[in-house]
Amino acid sequence: MRLKILIPAVAVALTLAVGVMYAQKEFRQYQGSEYDEFPLPPDYADKTEFVIGRLMYKSVSRGFRRYSSWTIDYPRADRHLAAGIRRLTRTNVRSVEQPVSLDDDDDVYNWPFLYAVEVGHWDLTDAQAARLRDYLLRGGFLMCDDFHGTDEWEGFMESMRRVFPDRPVVDIEASDPIFHTLYDLDDKYQVPGAQYLYTGRTFERDGYEARWRGVYDDKGRLMVALNHNMDLGDAWEWSDDPRYPEKWASLAYRIAVNYVVYALTH
């Protein structure tokens, strides 16, 4: 499948020789599904401890799409989230995300936190699945978001089964530390995407009920956190829009911050 989005919008001027020498990709920005151009914050080139890695992947088409699924809400959602983590925690966060490809040799290992959207449409090759599995087992963390209903779950699982053929996807218990790292998220509810503003529905497809699921490693640590039937990305993206309800935006931030702190502590 042709990746139309791979047109660099910004030739980033991070001329770090070390970047090449140590094989960590420099910051790069691609055209998003919804945003052709998006301004860079002045501190985008700062060296920081934490960077939101946005997982790039090849997507399968379910109906007509003119974009690649991984760029949904990109980069506006990522930058709002980065600002939110900065404000709500002491974590030293880069203001801009880092698109990360599993095909860039070992680059993925430099970004221990990955965020992936629309994973109901991802289509990982065996090599990509193997690298993702290795990444997670070494200590990486993957947060999946914005996939809804039975079809997209199956689409997600097709690739997930290649990543972990023998590791189950299970519901995350309310008592799990991931819901208590910074905020005690005992009262969780479905967070709809921006489509709510014009449909009035909190769900998409047949994803009526929000599901918090995940994949654990052998020591009981979450490696993959799944927000099924939710769209946290939209909630961050539209959190500065007065039409989008605050209660969903707040919960979306609280969930994300908890996930990030969990990823940084477990």
Place this chain on the structure above:
Amino acid sequence: MFEFLFKYPANAFERGKIVLAGGWPVWLLVALMVGAGAAIAWLVYRRNKASLVEGPRQAAIWALQTALACLLLLMLWQPALSVSALKAQQNVVAVIVDDSKSMGQVEDGTPRRQKALDALNGGLLAQLREKFQVRLYKTGERLSRVEKLETLQSTDRATRLADSMKEVVAEAGSLPIGAVVLVSDGAENSGGIDLETINEIRRHQIPVHTIGVGRETMVRDVEISDAQVPARALQDSRLSAVVSFRQAGYQGQKGKLTLRENGKVLASQDVVFKKDGVQQTEAALFNAGTPGAKNLEISIDPLPGEENAQNNKVTRVFDVSDKKPRILYVEGEPRWEYKFIRRAMEDDKTVELVTLLRTTQNKFYRQGINGPKELEAGFPSTDEELFQYQAILMGTVEAAWFTPAQQELLNRFVDKRGGGLIFLAGRASFSDGGWWREPFIGLLPVTLPERKGTFHRDPANAELTNAGRDSLITRIEENPDRNMERWSKLPYIAGYQDIGVPKPGALSLAKLKSGGELLVTQNYGRGRVAAFAGAGTWRWQMLQPLEDRSHETFWQQFLRWSVTGTPTQVQASLSKTMLADESRVRFRAEARDKSYAAASDAVVVARVIGPGGAGSEVQMTPVPTESGVFEAEYNADAEGSYVVEIVAKRGEDELGRDVATFRREDGVAENFHTEQNRELLEKLAQQTGGTFRGAADASKLGNDISYSDAGITMRETKDLWNMPIVFLLVLALRGSEWMLRRKWGVI
């Protein structure tokens, strides 16, 4: 030769003093000598005016003739040696023969014991019996009298010369002991002859004459001379046994060094033997295993043709604790290093990592806590609360975040409590966090730069120093050379900090390849402190294959180091953990209260469980010069392993308890250091006014023994004018003048 020239033995001159027996005044002798010198000068001048002798030649002739005249004048004054000598038939000479196992060693077809008897029976005993009463003794584990030397069997399992010397000197109170003759190989195995014993002998003025038997060097042998193993260890921790050995006859060959516990091989490695007789040291790493008292057998496989295979093996004991030390990790912000250190330590069952993470300005996230109350209020503010941890891992936290009282508490934690403290790099660490100010200046092992901007989020690679090559902290490969190479190939660290230069006495274990220190340690007070300038070792985990353990191994070893040696409230130690053919051991305990202040008023008891489960209890007594320290002597009667549990109480409250282990082994001491210890025998003789002789010269000792200040003595005046050396001097002086004149052609 000395005795031939000077008529009397050297020790007679050492003990006696020169007198002029003629009775004429000394001033007259001096005046005559001066007069003779002047007269000879005038004569030489006059007589040789007409001859060819002049200038320097005249001076030479004058000097020779004057010397001869002075010598002859001196002889007229009857020089003599006044010396104290033993009265014949009124004194006792104690002859002590070493009867320990090493004397049974066969050399050139003859046991040392036989050589000792030959030395005595070759005339010495007969000479002694002519002048003195001779009392025969044998020594080994203890001194005892014997009637006949032929009854000696060389069966004693140890040689305690100091004890034997003390015993024989004690007999001088009731016997006129004029001298002691000790026949031994000097293979002492109770720690040598101490100063107290030497002083005791000197006080009685008894000269100890020694006769050395046995070879002074090994021929074909490998001997383990020492092995150092930590007395206590954490469960499953990596330990290092430092083994010292020497050999003769196998230079350049390979041997196998093996560590076993109950027959199970814990470690085995090849060693290449260096130069003959040179002490060689090798370190062997092994796993401490499960909790309990351990007997570690360290051996080098016997080599073909080895004379003594009994000295190839030693046993050491150590105690593996089932206690899990707790380490408090304080982190100022969520960061990857925190996560990956936690993950590395999750695999380590020997220590507990308790973490206090500042997630927001006012929130903490706690992991590894024992209950909801632990660290509820953040970093501890009292001794009792903080001192329950054995070490602290300080992440990127500003010094000012701690109150002044907490800062002092941190200092006391290391200095007084004896805990470990590790500082990690980060944007609020070291200089950037204000840690270069008091009270941390003395605490840190480096002199920090007094500026900000020392932290860099740039890649850096690590390399080991020579000290790091062998350190247990940095040992991620067993072989030291491969370890160095492995470190140099580790993936880059994501960030680093300029931490300045190591202080004098600090140990730099690793550096950044780009320059600057990476890991520096030092002891501080009763504890230890490390500065680690890396802030992104998580790359070692993420950028290496899943099965690679370098990240986990490094952090586990580093954190174990931080707690190793951290004392408990009651800390037991023993004077020896291995008793080789001896039984006395000293227990020592330090008792402290919860604030780790010395508990001098404690009641301390040692409960000993010996071989076969036999139990006993020893009350320990305070050491007056050291507050909170208690000691007790214990006699281990039977061979085997002993476990000592020391319990300290203050009133009804128990302050704590600690366990130590020791082992008594019999029949092993005499297998080691079997070559003749000539140095010890010579020193003993020299320090007591005696003489040392080899076995072949033993008969010459007869004359030496007569001169002594001990026993029943009389002062003898011995003429010196008739010493052969005097006649030879006269001849030499006259002969020299004749030779010179002949050379100059003026005879």
